[in-house]
Amino acid sequence: MAAKLVFLGRLADIAGMTERAVATGPLETILADLPPELAVALLGERIRLALNGELLVSHGGIVLGEGDELAFLPPVSGG
Amino acid sequence: MIDVRLLTEQFEPGQFIGAFTAAHPGLGGICSFVGEVRGAGGVEALELSHYAPLTLPGMAALAQTASDRFGLMGILILHRTGQMAPGEPIVCVSAASTHRRAAFDAVDYAMDHLKSQSWFWKREKRAGQWHWIEPRADDYADLSRWD
Numbered sequence: 001m002a003a004k005l006v007f008l009g010r011l012a013d014i015a016g017m018t019e020r021a022v023a024t025g026p027l028e029t030i031l032a033d034l035p036p037e038l039a040v041a042l043l044g045e046r047i048r049l050a051l052n053g054e055l056l057v058s059h060g061g062i063v064l065g066e067g068d069e070l071a072f073l074p075p076v077s078g079g
Numbered sequence: 080m081i082d083v084r085l086l087t088e089q090f091e092p093g094q095f096i097g098a099f100t101a102a103h104p105g106l107g108g109i110c111s112f113v114g115e116v117r118g119a120g121g122v123e124a125l126e127l128s129h130y131a132p133l134t135l136p137g138m139a140a141l142a143q144t145a146s147d148r149f150g151l152m153g154i155l156i157l158h159r160t161g162q163m164a165p166g167e168p169i170v171c172v173s174a175a176s177t178h179r180r181a182a183f184d185a186v187d188y189a190m191d192h193l194k195s196q197s198w199f200w201k202r203e204k205r206a207g208q209w210h211w212i213e214p215r216a217d218d219y220a221d222l223s224r225w226d
Binding site for chain 2: 055
């Protein structure tokens with residue numbers, strides 16, 4: 001019944017945490033339950049997504065199932 | 080030999096470079112670059128965060144690409160994560176090859192890709208406050224040299 005969101009970089013500051021357990025289901029539903037400021041930041045056009053460690057090419061139609069991990073990756077600042 | 084590591088504690092680059100060199104008998108040359116945390120601008124500390132499922136696999140893929148592209152005998156890529164103080168090493172890249180040009184170029188190539196494409200997020204502490212570091216235009220310009 002739970003999936004996980006992971007917040008990297010400045011998104012962790014906005015979220016106030018590095019990861020958060022969420023109910024499974026469509027991403028839109030999950031985001032609607034988050035604080036609006038965080039949801040807006042997560043939907044930024046420069047944010048990339050990785051589902052279970054694989055970068056997503058398309059951000060549409062994401063549905064999280066049991067045990068799924070969705071990471072939100074802001075632009076990297078370089079090594 | 081391809082050796083890629085994320086390190087969570089301060090490291091001594093010479094120890095790794097020495098072992099890497101010893102692992103390649105018959106080489107023609109080793110080129111090594113060590114990056115350290117800059118102390119300019121009142122930086123008190125630097126913190127690097129990463130995302131385990133992507134960061135190390137991405138570094139390993141970069142090492143393989145550089146090795147293939149420049150025909151290396153071996154490549155070593157070390158990168159720190161966590162909190163560092165100015166003067167601490169943050170990155171070390173060594174390339175071993177039969178001829179110097181490949182080693183120089185491979186290290187340059189790997190550093191440009193690490194700086195712009197690897198999965199690290201960096202923030203620095205100045206006057207007691209943490210500030211996230213944004214990507215630099217120069218890093219993308221450096222990367223385009225290899226297209």
